Structures are given as structure tokens and as C-alpha cells.
Amino acid sequence: MTFPATFENDVEVGETIPPMTAHAVSVSLPTWRANVGYEEGEEWVISKMKTGYPRFFIHKAIERLANAIVEKYGHDGERAMLFPSHSIAQRCLDYFNTQAPPEDRQQARILDLVPSAAKERSEELEIISPRISAFIFPAVSFKIAKAFWQHSGDGISSRRAEHCHGLFEKGALVDASTIDGMRRLCKGPRRYQRQTSIDLDTPIDVRNDGNDTQDPNDFVEQRFGRNLDLSLTTNAKLAVRRRIAGSLTADVELPEALALSKDEENTRQVAGFSEDDVYLYPCGMSSIFNAHRNLMATKGPLQSIVFGFPYIDTLKIVQKFGPGSHFYGFGSSEELDDLEKRLEGGERFLALFTEFPSNPLLRSPDIERIRDLADKYDFYVVIDETIGNFMNVNVLPYADIVVSSLTKVFSGDSNVMGGSLVLNPRAKSYKQLKQTWNSDYVDNHWAEDSIFLERNSRDFVSRIERINANAEAICDVLRAHPRVKQTNYPKYSPTRQYYDKCRTVRGGYGGLLSATFYSKEEAITFFDNLDTVKGPSLGTNFTLSSPYVILAHYGELDWCASWGVEADLVRFSVGLEDTNKLVDTFRRALEAIERLA
Known part of the structure; x- marks a missing residue:
């Protein structure tokens, strides 16, 4: 069905979402046909892509820097993947060496690019970290290198690429091996600077007269180009970590936020928990990848369990970067019964990874029973709270580790990536x-990204309340229509009892839901007539819709169906729009189905 030109949210295929946003984390795929065309690699879609979801689509700023590095330091027929540190590039090389043919492995190598002036290697420089480690390899093995880049989430951000490209063109970022007597740069501060080391009275807020739209190019030109103020960067990271810890819930400017005394009771409700147990990562998948990596380092390379139908890369990580996994795709009580029998029979596992609730079926696992099994049979529990978020659900008491994508509702603005991990x-x-994290952790969240993330997350608490209410209203509209076969939402899920057990006092049921229809034609008609922005990602401040299974699992639709996830499912991430307007939008799309008859 043709996409009507009269739609208020008509965004051209391939345009960034939000439009004209240099570091947007979503891209417009406004029709069902456009989504299929993207997956099929059709030229009319691919040629228009200004961006894409950052772990699946190499941002053009990153691609430009990678091409410039290969042009200067590489050879014909080579490509480069860019990482923030040598150790991450080495992991990519190690993975590449297990997958690539011998002749390609022989050519693969790492190039470390660091600031040229030795006198500038200061604490400030270490925290801002304007350096790049390029993994250079034969282009014919691109898919192998990209698999590591996608699954790990540890590649550089587009803002880091822009900054470092400017240094590279000026000759201020050079091959580390060419600097005489240069010590190997340390990995960066082992831990975050404490609040007392920073002058909190310094006016360091980045907003201009209350306007949230700041041009990143406004940062002052300093000795390494568009540099960043040390106190601004460090304080922004501290404020973000306090928000994740639940000890900072006020919507205030940065200096005032850090001067506030901590809330007497944080939303996590775990004694002794604070921002010192919160770790920032470049994106949510990076926090999952590094959780798995560090758990294996702590306990040994045992198989893990993935419980419930997960986001695609979580399963790929445990399958590809260790001895494998045991997958329970329904996340049911019967599967927990099976797991218990295996444990009673002597099988042992490293960890159980699960989402609360799951994406896209919004089912909640029985994490209380999982915790009991973990304590009895000695395995870790890693819970991804991205969909529920800690304002709605408190899962930390049942987990060893809680991970989340800060790219989503914590940020909301769809213009910055981030991830968190809490112990x-x-x-x-x-x-x-x-002990493992203290010895291994390096903060690779790019400074400028941290500043944007802090600014975006100030009104996180109030946004959650509005989004919860809007999502419930949309859910009610879908559930009432006879052509909607099933609506998936935690409030109406058969697993609601497990969700409610973790729901906070003021918590709702989140902003994500999905629906299926009685025919593919109905699903396509509904989607093409739904006047919302359409593209990948979720948790945006605006409603974002997607034929999620087509977009995330196009090459494995039959496998999805075997776990009860239909190919024609449509997923909705509900935003902050007026509730009545949203309801009318969904009703009009449902009316389009009625006209099919």
C-alpha cells in the first residue's frame, strides 16, 4: 500500500530519525515494503540510507575516518573497523582469527592512533581519550569483522569519529609506533573520579537559555580541536551514574544535581547500592557482551542459559563468544522445570541471561524462582531491564548483574548511544x-556522548509516567478491535504476576507493546496507514513503530515462529504525544483494515 503523502509523520525513506540529526540512532523505513527492501538490499532503499541503527549500520562519519586510515596506512582491498582501545581491537582480531581463512588472518593487524604531542598526555587527555585503534583486514572478510563489531557493541561512536577525524586530518593523531620514547598509553582511569575531585560550583551546563538543541560544533577549539571540558565530562558521567543508581531523580541543571544530597531511599531498594556499582558502556549490547566476557573470566568458560525470546544479539553473544548456550525461548514455567531437572542431574552453567520483560512479546520471567535456582546451583543471573526500566520495575534484588540500553528511554532523544551495567x-x-570489574573495566563512553546523555536524561522520571499512560491507552484501543489477533503488553500478559511482583510503587507497564493480525495483508495495511514515525529502536520521546520481526529476524522467520513470534508482528514504542491524538492515530489505521472488506 502506498504511503499517504498527507501523513503528519511522513519521513522520507532513509532519512534520519529525528530528521536532519547528525547522530540519530534511528532511520525512516516508513512502509512495509521499505522494511523488506532494506532487508533484501534493494537499491531504492539502500541508496537513500543517511544512517541506520548504529550497531547494524556503520555511521558515515565512522566510515569516512576508517577509509582515511586505510588510505594512509593500509593497502588496496583492505578495510578497517575502529575501536576505542587496543584491547578491544585485539578481541576483534582474536575473533577474526577463529573465523577467517588463513591468508586473511596473516594480513590482519592493529594500528593504534594516539595524540602526537607527548607533552599533552595528561589526566584530562586520558579521560577524553581522543585515540583510535584500527583493526585492518582484507575487505573480502568484512562480514566476519562486522559480526564482532555488531555483537560486541564496542566500536567507536560517530561523535568520537568526527572528533578524531579532525585530529587525524591535522596530523595530531598518529601511529603510536612512530612516537619516540612514548610510553604505552594506559587504559584510562580504573574508576571514575569521585565528586570531591571536581569543582562543582563551576558553571558547566551545556544548555543555552533552556534550549535543548545545542550544536556540538559550538564546543571551544582547543589544542586538540573540538575538545571537552574535563569537569563537564566527569560530572556528566557522575550524574548519569547517580540517575541509574536511583539516587538522583530530580530534573535539574547539572551543577545543582551534583550538589543535591542523595535520596534517602533509592529506587533500587538494595542496601549498600550506590553509583560506585554502576558502570557505563558505549551501548547496551556492550554491557551484555562485557558481562558475559567478565563472567567467563571470573568463573571459567561454562555454557550459559538464555531464558525467554531475547533481543537478537544477546543470544548471538553467548553462542559465538564462549562454549555456547542452552536456549529456553518461551521463558515458561515448564522450561524452568526442565532447567531444574538438568541442574539436579549435575549440569552446571555460567549464567542465565534474561530480559524483563522480553522483546517483542513483553513476557516476564519468574525471576524469583530463577534467583532461588541460581543460589542453589551456583550460576549468575544477568537481567536486561531495558524494556521495563528501573522506574517501573525493580529487578536488582534478583540479579547479580543488571544491564540496560541507555540509548532507549533513559535518553529518549534518539541522538546518543549508551549502556549501563550494575552489580x-x-x-x-x-x-x-x-574484583573482576575493578581490574578490567575501562570507561570507553565517549566524553561528548556522556554530555548529551546527561542532558537528555534529566527529565527521565516524568517522561516515564507520561509514556506509561500513553501506552496503556493504545493497548486498550488495540485490544478492543476485532481484527487484532493478539496484543502483547505486560499488563495483559499471562506472565503479569511475575511483572507485578517487581513493579515499583509508582511504576507502570512501560512504553513498549506489539500486536498481531489475522492476515499479512491486514498487518501491512495497518502499518502503512499508521501515522507515526517508523524505524528501528525504541524508547524515543516520539512514538516509533516497526514490523519488528521482519527487521530484526528476516533471515530466520521460521525459527522465530517456532518460538511463537510471528513474522507479521508490529511493535510500537509509545512516546510523549497527546494521548487523545495518539488514540485517534491508531483508530484510523485500524479503520483502514476494515475497508479491506
Whole structure:
């Protein structure tokens, strides 16, 4: 069906979402046909793509820097993947060497690019970290290198690429091996600077007269180009970590936020928990990848369990970067019964990874029973709270580790990536895991990204309440229509009892829901007539719709169906629009189905 030109949210295929946003994390795929065309690699879609979801689509700023590095340091027929540190590039090389043919492995190598002036290697420079490690390899093996880049989430951000490209063109970012007597740059601060090391009275807010739309090019030109103020960067990271810890819920400017005394009771409700147990990562998948990596380093390379139908890369990580996994795709009580029998029979596992609730079926696992099994049979529990978010659900008491994508509703503005990982200080595993993270963790969240993330997340609490209410209203509209076969939402899920057990006092049921229809034609008609922005990602401040299974699992639709996930499912991430307007929008799309008859 043709996309009507009269739609208020008509965004051209391939345009960034939000439009004309240089570092947008979504892209417009406004019709069902456009989504299929993207997956099929059709030229009319691919040629128009200004961006894409950052772990699946290499941002053009990153591609430009990678091409410039290969042009200067590489050879014909080579490409480069860019990472923020040598150790991450080495992991990519190690993975590449397990997958690529011998002749390609022989050519693969790492190039470290660092600031040229040795005198500038200061604490400030270490925190801002304007350096790049390029993994250079034969282009014919691009898919292998890209698989690591996508699954790990540890590639550089587009803002880091822009900044470092400017340094590279000026000759201020050079091959580390060419600097005489240069010490190997340390990995960066082992831990975040404490609040007392920063002058909190400095006027360091980045907003201009209350206007949230700041041009990143406004940063002052300093000795390394568009540099960033150390106190601004460090304080922004601290404020973000306090928000994730639940000890900062006020919507205030940055200096005032850090001067506030901590809330007497944080939303996590775990004794002894604070921002010192919160770790920032470049994106949510990076936090999952590094959780799995560090758990294996702590306990050994055992198989893991993935419980419930997960976001695609979570399963790929445990399958590809260790001894494998056991997959329970329904996340049911019967599957927990099976797991318990396996454990009673002597099988042992590293960890159980699960989402609360799951994406896209919005089912909630029985994490209380999972916690009991983990304590009895000694495996870790890693819970992804991205969909529920900690304002709605409190899952930390049942987890050893909680991970989340800050790219989503925590940010809301769809213009910055981020991830978090928190350790439960009351878990039996805490001491061991804390030691592992203290020795291994490096903060690779790019400074400018942290500044945007802090600014975006200030009104996180109030946005959640509005989004919850809007999502419930949309859910009611879908559930009432006879041509909607099934609406998936935690409030009406057969697993609601498990969700409610973790729901906070003021918590709702989140902003994500999905629906299926009685025919593919109905699903396509509904989607093409739905006047919302359409593209990948979720948690945006505006409603964002997607034929999620087509977009995320196009090459494995039969596999999805075997786990009860239909190919024609449509997913909705509900935003902050006027509730009545949203309801009318969905009703009009449903009326288009009625006209099919």
C-alpha cells in the first residue's frame, strides 16, 4: 500500500530519525515494503540510507575516518573497523582469527592512533581519550569483522569519529609506533573520579537559555580541536551514574544535581547500592557482551542459559563468544522445570541471561524462582531491564548483574548511544565480581556522548509516567478491535504476576507493546496507514513503530515462529504525544483494515 503523502509523520525513506540529526540512532523505513527492501538490499532503499541503527549500520562519519586510515596506512582491498582501545581491537582480531581463512588472518593487524604531542598526555587527555585503534583486514572478510563489531557493541561512536577525524586530518593523531620514547598509553582511569575531585560550583551546563538543541560544533577549539571540558565530562558521567543508581531523580541543571544530597531511599531498594556499582558502556549490547566476557573470566568458560525470546544479539553473544548456550525461548514455567531437572542431574552453567520483560512479546520471567535456582546451583543471573526500566520495575534484588540500553528511554532523544551495567552488592557473587570489574573495566563512553546523555536524561522520571499512560491507552484501543489477533503488553500478559511482583510503587507497564493480525495483508495495511514515525529502536520521546520481526529476524522467520513470534508482528514504542491524538492515530489505521472488506 502506498504511503499517504498527507501523513503528519511522513519521513522520507532513509532519512534520519529525528530528521536532519547528525547522530540519530534511528532511520525512516516508513512502509512495509521499505522494511523488506532494506532487508533484501534493494537499491531504492539502500541508496537513500543517511544512517541506520548504529550497531547494524556503520555511521558515515565512522566510515569516512576508517577509509582515511586505510588510505594512509593500509593497502588496496583492505578495510578497517575502529575501536576505542587496543584491547578491544585485539578481541576483534582474536575473533577474526577463529573465523577467517588463513591468508586473511596473516594480513590482519592493529594500528593504534594516539595524540602526537607527548607533552599533552595528561589526566584530562586520558579521560577524553581522543585515540583510535584500527583493526585492518582484507575487505573480502568484512562480514566476519562486522559480526564482532555488531555483537560486541564496542566500536567507536560517530561523535568520537568526527572528533578524531579532525585530529587525524591535522596530523595530531598518529601511529603510536612512530612516537619516540612514548610510553604505552594506559587504559584510562580504573574508576571514575569521585565528586570531591571536581569543582562543582563551576558553571558547566551545556544548555543555552533552556534550549535543548545545542550544536556540538559550538564546543571551544582547543589544542586538540573540538575538545571537552574535563569537569563537564566527569560530572556528566557522575550524574548519569547517580540517575541509574536511583539516587538522583530530580530534573535539574547539572551543577545543582551534583550538589543535591542523595535520596534517602533509592529506587533500587538494595542496601549498600550506590553509583560506585554502576558502570557505563558505549551501548547496551556492550554491557551484555562485557558481562558475559567478565563472567567467563571470573568463573571459567561454562555454557550459559538464555531464558525467554531475547533481543537478537544477546543470544548471538553467548553462542559465538564462549562454549555456547542452552536456549529456553518461551521463558515458561515448564522450561524452568526442565532447567531444574538438568541442574539436579549435575549440569552446571555460567549464567542465565534474561530480559524483563522480553522483546517483542513483553513476557516476564519468574525471576524469583530463577534467583532461588541460581543460589542453589551456583550460576549468575544477568537481567536486561531495558524494556521495563528501573522506574517501573525493580529487578536488582534478583540479579547479580543488571544491564540496560541507555540509548532507549533513559535518553529518549534518539541522538546518543549508551549502556549501563550494575552489580548487586547484596549478591553472594559480589566480592568476586567487584574484583573482576575493578581490574578490567575501562570507561570507553565517549566524553561528548556522556554530555548529551546527561542532558537528555534529566527529565527521565516524568517522561516515564507520561509514556506509561500513553501506552496503556493504545493497548486498550488495540485490544478492543476485532481484527487484532493478539496484543502483547505486560499488563495483559499471562506472565503479569511475575511483572507485578517487581513493579515499583509508582511504576507502570512501560512504553513498549506489539500486536498481531489475522492476515499479512491486514498487518501491512495497518502499518502503512499508521501515522507515526517508523524505524528501528525504541524508547524515543516520539512514538516509533516497526514490523519488528521482519527487521530484526528476516533471515530466520521460521525459527522465530517456532518460538511463537510471528513474522507479521508490529511493535510500537509509545512516546510523549497527546494521548487523545495518539488514540485517534491508531483508530484510523485500524479503520483502514476494515475497508479491506
